[in-house]
Amino acid sequence: MKILTGNDLKSGAVVWWTGKGWSIHVDDAVDAGEEWETVLASEEAERRVNVPYAVEAEQRADGSIRPAHIKERIRALGPTVRADLTLKPNDPDAIAEVV
Amino acid sequence: MTETAPENHVQFRFRDDAQVSDPAVTVDAFLGQTNAAAVRIEPGDDARQLLPHLDRIALVEVNFPAFTDGRGYSAARLLREEGYQGELRAVGDVLIDQLSHMKRCGFDAFAPDAPLNEEDAQAAFNRWPEVYQSAADDRQPIWALRHKG
Amino acid sequence: MYQYDQYDQAMVDARVAEFRDQCRRRLEGHLTEDQFKPLRLMNGLYLQLHAYMLRVAVPYGTLNSRQMHMLADIADKYDRGYGHFTTRQNIQYNWIKLEDAADILADLSKVEMHAIQTSGNCIRNISSDHFSGAAADEVIDPRPYAELMRQWSSFHPEFSYLPRKFKFCVIASEKDRAAMRLHDIGIRILKNEKGEVGARFHVGGGMGRTPMISPVIRDFVPVDQLITYAEACLRVYNRYGRRDNKYKARIKILVHELGKEEYTRQVEEEFQHLLDQGVEPPYAELERIKAYFADPAFEEGLSDDLDLSDPDFALWVKTNTNPHKQAGYVSAVISLKPVGGIPGDATAEQMHLIADLAKDYSFDELRVMHTQNIGLPHVKKADLYAIWQKLDAAGLGTANLDQIGDMIACPGLDYCSLANARSIPVAQKISQRFDKNGKSAALGELKLKISGCINACGHHHAGHIGILGVDRKGKENYQLSFGGSEGEDTSLAKITGPGFDEDGVVDAVDKATDVYLRERQDGERFLDTYRRIGMAPFKEALYD
């Protein structure tokens, strides 16, 4: 599947398109559908997101979403060298899953 | 108002003489004819080719097709250093945040593709209380102020 | 060190106001991202993997305790309690909000700091020898010249939209501690036979995807023509530098394509023209700046004796200090490379401690080093033990300067949106491996440098051992190279062969050091042995 991502204009935080808005949790991402370019253009024009783009991802059996490229997985979680600063500081397996 | 190409719209001008309305010709065309008084410099042109003819030029337009291409700053400043007194007009992708640098390089007229917010533009022209370098305007650099008298 | 007068302060304040206004126009939608990007970059604000990143300038690497305290406060208040010191003697914060950026710049301006021109296609922060004003071997303190150039290059009206970024480095000793010849322009301040001061201009060096060592284009520019000559160099570059291809836009490509002779001829022509234009500040301005860099009040007649009975302390003194021009003093280096740590990162608490040490023991001066460490330039030998004890207690006492554990690493794929692979985990694994196997000390000086992509922010081309992260079919892969140096014997490293995965490259480095230990002759560093025996024996060990 294709999912949409970008950074929040004001905070710079990594965000994912949920079909209605933007979430910092990649698991909230939805399939971008056919019209994704239109979505990106209007969301960017409204300044709800900065430099958005589409990335490949797969939805796993448990419903969680895994971007295909390691770069996007690191964006989704946080730096692999600072578990304390990631979105899942208490999950010891989170980093291993990214790399 | 009659239709004018947007690039002919001079939004800011810091001169008292009448605005030149001759169409500006390319550097090549200018060098090939003797009566043109207005010439337009593109980023790849060598402004030094105009030096022998400066006394008969009333308007030099320097085109900025993209604001990120800064060659026009050098062209403008060089013309002023060589004594060019006529109008030096920045045209094209001329935006608020480049105005003060352009003015320092000797531009005294600005014809942006898209009209600029007047208030923001005036703030930009007045942005720098002082300047660090001597350039093509008449501002005294900070080092001169420090060692005055 | 330099202090702002009312003019400098007014300029920085104007810049803060300008950027605040630019941020407002961006947030209100009057500027598109394409229009805003060059403006934010010229204020050091990037958009990186996790947030905005702010790069703060530390001009020629010099700062005082007040400034370091402020850097720590910013880390706490606007970031996540730490910062990353870079190879260009700056500091980067990784978790910045656009909404806060102008406030941060305003805080910085209170301590005479800024983020001006720390990115963008303009003249960047000017770097210098991190032991300037202290080193026993310098001809003269290069920082006044760098400060003169800082002011000249700040908000330069003609050179704010160059073909590409532009990096100056100014040094003043034969020994090169600043990778001078790998900068767009490297300037070495020196004295001629008559004892007059001048500048040797090296133009067209750089790293990135096409690393080049800069040639000398003028042996001696009289010091009262320094700015004029730099202006001429830049104008020729602005005129002819390539704009069609971002990867060929650096001045090194121009000098290479035009040829050094033709480039030099054009610069000299432009220089002759500019000499009449009054662009050179008067000599009095240089004198004014120099007064700020006068030696601190060193005590005379101090002894050079030191009690080295504590072996850990003795080791630290041996590796982490540099000779000082004043008897009884040294420059001490605080390693930001603890075993298994993140090279160049420092927490706010560490920054506060370092600031206090500078205040108490180093005439209130600090240096950010291109090796991503922090220097205390003027320390009394008698104070070293007390300093070391405090550092050691705070995890800052690692004795590994210029050894394999003191590697340079860029942020890589953990932070950087341009990266192909992660750099930091490789650095950590190598550091741990060599701590465990105990070889570091035996290996002596061994400069290992890691970049996460071809942009070479981690100087891998200039590493005795260089590691470059690449993307091989979506997997992180690491190319290994040997033989680079960024010292006065500058050379570019050569690739060993096919790349390795993360663990593979750690093993490969380990094997390569075994080859060195086996082959080395008296007094040879890894680099010297490699230069003497060539790649073949290493290849054999790595790929068989």
Ligand code: HEM
């Ligand atoms: C994380 C954000 C960073 C980005 C986006 C970035 C971007 C770049 C790019 C694109 C280049 C290549 C320029 C060219 O060849 O034209 C480059 C070169 C360089 N950067 Fe970075 N960099 C970053 C961080 C750093 C850090 C953390 C350091 C210091 C550790 C650094 C120091 C340098 C140096 C020394 C060079 C090579 C010298 C040169 O050719 O200019 N950069 N950077």
Ligand code: SF4
């Ligand atoms: S070398 Fe590449 S990965 Fe490393 S900081 Fe520079 S641009 Fe980023």
